[in-house]
Amino acid sequence: MPSLPALAATAAGAVVTAGLLARHAWRSLDRIPTLTLTTASTRAGHVASATASLDTSALTWIVEDNHWRARRLGSRRWPRLSGPLAPAWQDWRRLARRPGWLATIAGTSVLPAVFAQAGAPPAALAMAVLVGGLAVAATATSSARRDAGNPALARLIGTAHRPTLAARAVLPALLSGTWTSLALLLTGLSGAANLPLSDVAPLGLVVAPALAAAALRMARRAPVDHSMPIIETPGGPIPTGILKWSATGPDLALIGSLPALIALTTPGVATAPYLAAQAVWSAVVLAGYVWRGRAR
Numbered sequence: 001m002p003s004l005p006a007l008a009a010t011a012a013g014a015v016v017t018a019g020l021l022a023r024h025a026w027r028s029l030d031r032i033p034t035l036t037l038t039t040a041s042t043r044a045g046h047v048a049s050a051t052a053s054l055d056t057s058a059l060t061w062i063v064e065d066n067h068w069r070a071r072r073l074g075s076r077r078w079p080r081l082s083g084p085l086a087p088a089w090q091d092w093r094r095l096a097r098r099p100g101w102l103a104t105i106a107g108t109s110v111l112p113a114v115f116a117q118a119g120a121p122p123a124a125l126a127m128a129v130l131v132g133g134l135a136v137a138a139t140a141t142s143s144a145r146r147d148a149g150n151p152a153l154a155r156l157i158g159t160a161h162r163p164t165l166a167a168r169a170v171l172p173a174l175l176s177g178t179w180t181s182l183a184l185l186l187t188g189l190s191g192a193a194n195l196p197l198s199d200v201a202p203l204g205l206v207v208a209p210a211l212a213a214a215a216l217r218m219a220r221r222a223p224v225d226h227s228m229p230i231i232e233t234p235g236g237p238i239p240t241g242i243l244k245w246s247a248t249g250p251d252l253a254l255i256g257s258l259p260a261l262i263a264l265t266t267p268g269v270a271t272a273p274y275l276a277a278q279a280v281w282s283a284v285v286l287a288g289y290v291w292r293g294r295a296r
Contacts, residue, residue: 087159091142094142106179109132129180130211134176137215139175165293176211180207180211200263203274209282210282210285213286213290214249216289221245224245227241257278260274
């Protein structure tokens, strides 16, 4: 059995060693590679989320998180907005913090004109314009996507679901309407598509509510249902779950833009009646989507 002096010496040595280790750890705090550790942890979380969901929309979350994670945002007073406009304001602030992205979106409006110069048929040109407008509208739906992904956080906002969804549709409608009108205007100025500018360019504004509803539908769609059956075709198996997921959103854009598609693809047709019909139909599509919208 060890003697009392030996036990005391061992205890004293342990205390001294622990003190030295604690002192060394304290001095090393400012040299810990926190950026490397945080990046590795974030990467592991992204891989885990993508593996668990098996959903292509996980890429959108990863890009969004990586963009804002490395930035230091200043604190500002919340704007004096009441009701559902207050939570929708964050989409406007997010877009204002990225002027380079706005410039890129404006620059892509020339692509339909280039497409027309390459000899694209009217149907393909009209689909290119509407697909571009839908893509632009989808860039302003991050908050709606987060509301759908985290219902508990959406309920903490304290506003009704439908008014909030309607307020979130304003920015996508504005972006898609501006982009689509500019694309049609540039396409008409190019002279390759024989489009009457005075009648066709306003189509971009009246089709915007339908594109906004489709973009919100895309943002709020559920993950891919991998339990759905697979269709065997000569070209290979087609998972119906991915087909259904991919069509959720573009289907509403196609239905909501039918008058505009007819006006753009029918040569020599009077576009004024289709312009009025598209304005009414877009409002009906957006109102119907907001009315049927439910919080998950």
